[in-house]
Amino acid sequence: MSFDLPRNVILPVDAIDVRLDPGPHPFALSNAEAIAENWRQEMATNPALFDGTVVLLSGLAYRDGRLVGRCHAVNYSTFMLWRKRRENSGAEHAYAHAMLVAGDNALVAIRMGSHTVNAGRVYFAAGSFEPIDFRDGMVDVDFNMIREVGEETGLDLSQAERGQRYHALSTASGTVIFRRYRVAETADELARRISAFVAAEAEPEIEGPIIIRNATDLPDGLMPHMKPLIEWHFGGTVS
Template sequence: MSFDLPSDTILPVSAVTVRLDAAPHPFTQAHAAAIEANWQRETEANPALFNGEVALLSSLSLTDGQLAGRCHIVRYSAFLYWRRLRPVGGAGHVYTHAMLVSADNALIAIRMGAQTVNAGLIYFAAGSFEPADFQGGQADLEFNMHREVGEETGIDLKRFPHEAQYHVLSKTTGTVLFRRYFLDRQADEIAADIRSHVRADADPEIEGPVVIRSADDLPDRLAAQMPDLIAWHFSTPRA
């Protein structure tokens, strides 16, 4: 098991292959008792938590622009315990960000709802890979992005153009693969639609949209990856 990726640096990616390994993750086997004990603490503090299934990496490397990884499906309880310990040798997290760009070049992020483990944090609508995100044993990045953005904001990404290439940023908190999607309306209009979607959702994951218009005027409670991504967007012309 290995992780061979530069940290805190945004790099272009020409190909992504993140494969699913059906074997149990060694992390869950080594920490089974601690995972259960931590889950009891987490659910006592937040009874809304659901012990579903997510993907946890056992390896990830970037070679000549090609990102390759191996992951295993674990219970959310194991993921939360990994989060408490990170960084952990032999275990990591990879996820995607669809960076929503308005017609007036603002970024449309979201603030997570109070009932979630990331309560109050701001980042682009996203979620961990789940079993449904794997096609033929390989992670489908686009499917994951479309699913998560649709669920959280009501936006159908299939309607909008995007940059062909992904970029990657690795932090202690995890590794994000991202690309920009270019929406055809002004930021305030998009934000209003997202607020309507949240109001109509019986159990919304997010508190609402956050519009970011400049790298020099950042909101509070940004997730660890966000300052780098925001700076990159406002300094990088559309491809």
């Protein structure tokens, strides 16, 4: 399976069939020494990093409104080297965003903590897919979204109103799968709850909440993939 999907355009997605291959990713096998050396350098710069398990794609395609793909569990150290060598690597990254929509239609994002790889960057609370996010070998995207939002912000989105479908945006840096999650509280109320959660955490992942009230309200540190998602939301798309 190759990577065969339109780039730099928001795609409607009705189903996601991304499966976990039990075998090793070819990138991990062919770069073992470089992965170990790069990890030593990364740890010297940021000792707070943890070499946990994430997944990396070996194929992804868009067919008739469906995302179909294959991925492999890899160490985070493998992912870190891949970030530097992604071009022509035979691997790509996919991740999910719960687009948190407040009762006043503002979006609530987060700014990452200073000890993280994406320190200071702004995006919706999210994290890479992990083996725990798979059911019978297939990724459960909503489980990942709800889990990551809960871990980073303390909010429980399990009862939130979900958008009718997913959407996806694929760029050179990866593919983000996103879905609206609507709650009744205002953005200010959500921000207060998130700030209180962060203040109570011994080692919070995030610096705090960021409210985005319109398509031109773009905060410093915004990740590049976020701008088209924000424009899409405030452009009136209802799904």
